[in-house]
Amino acid sequence: MTGDMLINYALGILFFPLISFIVLIFVGKRLPRQGDIIGIGTIILTLILSLAMFGSMLLSHDPGFRHEASFTWMDLGDFEIRLGFLIDNITIIMLLVVSLISTMTHIFSTKYMEGDIRYSRYFAYLGLFTFSMNGIVLANNLVSLYIFWELVGVSSYLLIGHWFEKDSAADASKKAFLTNRVGDIGFFIGLMLVFTALGTFNYAEVFEGVAKGAMSGTLLTLAGIGLFMGAVGKSSQFPLHIWLPDAMEGPTPVSALMHAATMVAAGVYLSVRLFPLFTPEALLFIAYIGGFTAIFAATIAITQNDIKKVLAYSTISQLGYMILAVGTGAYVAGFFHLVTHAMFKACLFYGSGSVIHAMHHALHNLKDHDTDPQDMRNMGGFKSKMPITYWTMLVATLAISGVPLFSGFLSKDAILAGTLSFASHHPQHFLLPVFGFSAALITAFYMFRLIFMTFHNQPKLPNVYSDIHESPKPMVFPLILLSSLSVFIFYTLPYFNPLSDHGWFMELIKAKDSMVPGSPSAHDIAEGMHHSHTLTMILSILVASLGILLSWSVYIKNSVSADTWSKRLDLYYNLSLNKYYFDENYNKYLYQPFLRLANRVSYIDWDLYDKYFINGFGHITKWLSIVTGRTDYDGLDQTIVDGIGRSMGKVGSSLKEIQTGRLQNYMLFALFGVIIIIIFQSF
């Protein structure tokens, strides 16, 4: 496929969803089926184009492929901003992931959102989101990335708050937006630092400038950390992780699309894209943030009872993995995990959506509005009632737990190998692999806890249980497709070794050297990963099976009682259940002091400054105005102003007589004027 052709495809991929958004937002309600056909049609077109690009990438099989096209957006002399597309293998794979998951979401939503009051609005926002997400992926410079970054934030805001009648949804959308804002400030600072130092936003030119040493040392580290702050916000890393669990207030397909598979992965994508720019110090920072988030979110997920909350914390933890991979230099592994995670996590979310949908309908039929349809304590034994949902979710769970034969094993393995090799070079950072492996253990545990609590054991609510049904076809189809995409074979072709990640993916995505002078080369990192591969494999299989076993013994065999242990570890249990009191502490130590400060300032402003200074001025001015008003009105207005007006009125009414309507009168006047002019001219 030629470059121009690619650009045309990319334009199509970018703008088809936007067309759908514009059509649906304006006339969606008046269309048949509220216009969801348009949304689905455009997204399928997008998917076809992405598949075409993907196919051509596989056929040409060129790891170094890249194509760029740009145009000048604003040109103010020295200050020139060019926007454009960058298409390489990472872009193509991301485009495929985004359009695939988005297509699945559209299909899933036709049933899940059936009968919703803002059905067409919902599809319009999905179009907007797909447009902006593809924009992020296609951008070849930081400015367009930033623009689409914010657009993604807006669509996330709109979709989380889709049911804004619920206070919790409205609050969650605000929380997501504002928390992201904190990260985006860092992003913007990083952006400006880069532009000030290098005078360009284009990735390639930025990397070139960094390689030349035009920007180095602390400044580059700060710029890197600033840019990474954007990723922290968007990918919900510690300490800005608080918004993602609340974002589960949005419709479940939206959670699958945005808050599991694509949008939150944008932060990882950004870190992967900008990897050559990060200094070793910045990378270390990134690695610790990622590693800590991975373990930290996993420990919260253990105790959550809301099925979507578990998945939300699991997502945060997995994103932490990816960020950790970027930080340790194994950013290809991070990107690999992004892709595999998108598939199985979307599948898990659709599965949870399917369960919630079934619960919701059963509760609705029982006229029970108090029971929470998302609480796993109300479920149990759904295996026989919802076999497809069960088996697909089980596959995805095996994948996320890192069991061999599934995609998650390959990518997680690569990341853990990266951390191990990093730690072997820098023994003082031994914590990073510890974080990684223990997070893997906990992940396996809590994911199987979810499966066991939902699908196994005896039903907790028998009357609800009797009314549970398998979800309709449009909801089951995405589950089957995505769960089959969680099998290792789709990522290792043309090889069939379930224990090695060697395949088309690793052949087409080759790690690039960091542009920062003095960093380890991509070759060294790959070498180190290769050495630690076997050890990693053994360890990760070990922790995964340990986690699954533990979960089995607790929730199936009941040989270990969860209640006893939670009592024994009371302090820890409460910490985890309450998410380490992050929201409360943020509230107590950040928002409340800030509010108090704001109150002080407003007291100074209102009660001191305004009352005496401003109001004093006001009184004096008012008094002065009364005086001037009197002189003005009685003195000037009555005589001079009104006088002129009256005389004008008189002149006017006398002149009015001239307008007779007789053409010849007018002509006479005109001639009269001519004669007057002549007389003046001749003297």
Added chain:
Amino acid sequence: MDNIAFGLIVAITLGSALMVVISQQLLYSAIALLFTLFGVAGLYIFMWADFMAGVQIVIYIGGILVLLIFGIMLTNKISSVNISHTSLQRRVGAVITLGVLGFLIPMITKTSWLQISSEEPAQTADSIGRLLMMEYLLPFEVASLLLLGALIGAAMLSRNTN
């Protein structure tokens, strides 16, 4: 002899022009206009413009004047035999007109006009034809368009809408 003829023609022109503007009968005015136009044609001949004189007679008298008389006939009912027409604002009009004249006459008198004497041309149609077809070809074509437009416009305006 020439002078007498010239004087006579001038008298006919101006006298009948006066009749045109003060006559009480519209048809009389039209007849007076006929004489005025003839007089002007005569003046053209005195100015060696015999082609122009011909055009004046053919177009003005044969075309425009006939058109005017048609207009008079069409806009007066048969019952109103006396096709009289009165005037208005006569006094003011006279003053203004005299004012204009009083400006023009001194101006003509005072100005020292540049005059180039020349031989009487053998024929004028030839030279005018050449000018029209060469130097003034574009205005000529535009004038033909103007006439076409006027023709269509007049037909549009005066057709019976019922």
Added chain:
Amino acid sequence: MDNLQTYLYISAILFSLGLYGVITRRNGIAVLMGVELILNSANINFVAFARFGGMNFSGQVFALFVIIMAAAEAAVALAIIINVFNNLDTVNIDDARELKL
């Protein structure tokens, strides 16, 4: 007779008479006659300047164009007057006072 000013005087008088007619006549067709007089006076000027400017035929060509224009103007003006007559049942232009608000 062989003097430019003579013709200019004639033209000026003819112009004034035409002007008087245009201003004072009540009947639309009579106003049109006044206009014809004015146009004729202009034509006399053109031809006279051509005659005494070294027999320059351009003046006569312009007079010709004026006649063409006069023909067009007369046709349109008469059409308008007939239209006015059809609509208002009069050709007296001071009865057609739609210009007054």
